[in-house]
Amino acid sequence: MLPIFDPELIRRYDRNGPRYTSYPTAPQFHAGFDTQAYRTAALLSNSSAVPLSIYVHVPFCANPCFYCGCNRVITRNRDQAARYVKALSAEIGMHGRLFHHHRPVEQLHFGGGTPTFLTLDQITEIMRRLRTDFMLIDTPEREYGMEIDPRTVDRETIEGLAQLGFNRISLGVQDFDPHVQEAVNRIQSIEQTREVVEHARRSGIQQIGFDLIYGLPRQTPERFGNTVREVIDIRPTRIAVYGYAHLPEVFKAQRQIRRSELPTSAERLALLRLTVDQLTQAGYVYIGMDHFALPDDKLVHALAAGTLHRNFQGYSSHAQCDLIGMGVSAIGNVGDTYSQNLKDLGAYYTAVEHRQFAICKGLKLNADDRVRRDVIQQLMCNGRVEYSRIQANHCIDFPAYFASELTNLAPMQTDGLLRATDDSIEVSDKGRLLVRNIAMAFDAYMRPRPAGYSAAI
Ligand code: SF4
Structure with missing residues (x-):
């Protein structure tokens, strides 16, 4: 399967967004x-x-x-x-x-x-x-x-x-x-x-x-x-x-x-x-x-x-x-949590040399985060989300839970980036280079539009 390169679509969907190495x-x-x-x-x-x-x-x-x-x-x-x-x-x-x-x-x-x-x-x-x-x-x-x-x-x-x-x-x-x-x-x-x-x-x-x-x-x-x-x-x-x-x-x-x-x-x-x-x-x-x-x-x-x-x-x-x-600024992901060490080297030394963890921030995922992380992982890794799998993992009714997201995906479907049916979403070969735009539709933290992320392409 090769990604289809469609310059017009890429230009149109070029917007800043995360790389989803975490959600x-x-x-x-x-x-x-x-x-x-x-x-x-x-x-x-x-x-x-x-x-x-x-x-x-x-x-x-x-x-x-x-x-x-x-x-x-x-x-x-x-x-x-x-x-x-x-x-x-x-x-x-x-x-x-x-x-x-x-x-x-x-x-x-x-x-x-x-x-x-x-x-x-x-x-x-x-x-x-x-x-x-x-x-x-x-x-x-x-x-x-x-x-x-x-x-x-x-x-x-x-x-x-x-x-x-x-x-x-x-x-x-x-x-x-x-x-x-x-x-x-x-x-x-x-x-x-x-x-x-x-x-x-x-x-x-x-x-x-x-x-x-x-x-x-x-x-x-x-x-x-x-x-x-x-x-x-x-x-x-x-x-x-x-x-x-x-x-x-x-x-x-x-x-x-x-x-x-x-x-x-x-x-x-x-x-x-x-x-x-x-x-x-x-x-x-x-x-x-x-x-x-x-x-x-x-x-x-x-x-x-x-x-x-x-x-x-x-x-x-x-x-x-x-x-x-x-190490300084390092990120961990243990269970349903993320944690990050201090970014300043001096502060990192002060903590660790006093035998304290250097963790300065992080988060514990809530139930909604876990559902969305699963969906975004499936999109980014398999190019496909099967509703039954998400439903079984998280006890939700996918079409009802993501009603507004599915509506928001409609223009992408019209543009040929994906195919959403009654039981799955499949990223098309045209959509593969723009998969993070599709993932963004499921990101609860993306509204309003973020600054400081890199462009999709
Ligand atoms: S890219 Fe950045 S981290 Fe890598 S060698 Fe250059 S300055 Fe260092």
């Missing part, structure tokens, strides 16, 4: 959800004993990429990392005391910032602490990944990561074109990237993800097409292609980007179309939103089996795990 989304988190609420949720979760997923956030970067919207600290001072590793270690211990030790950690992800800002010894120390407090597993089902900045790693580090149990890496590439790289302050050669991939494969890390961004300054279809061709030649197992969202009032670094150098909306559409065409013609399967994978990747199997899942890392082949977020 409700992060702007709904509030300070009323505190450490005590988190402890209660964590202890309760032990009775369901679903597997665990751990996210470790490392905020440091040596240089600012101008397009960046991540929570990161720019520094060349490597000594900063030593204090951070100590704080993480304390935080791991605190979480470890809440969760039953026999719950396997199926997923582990180090994100950032730049996790490879840490030395291999520091990463080894964090992994040692994680193995002490949690049951890390060594079976092939595990998904232990790290975001890698190819400019910051050497062969020894990659080999070391494989020995520590990492079986997946994702590399920020964005665009190989030197003009674009100069405009976004991220100079990274193709050779550097190829070398990291080769070291990883030789070390036994076969699961390689690349991140690309379209809509960056100075991008043209021809130049970006060359980048995509190079990427296809390297053959990563997964490729994510994100649309750059220019929000300089929210992200300070983006003020360095000249608006006049950004592609127009028509050019953005041409970039996206070209990328979708090139990747699918090269044998990549369109997973959803902005993700592509090779046919033998677990995501493709999960898509076919209807078991695809969406979480803070995007799409996942793992069913729902309880997610523990560690």
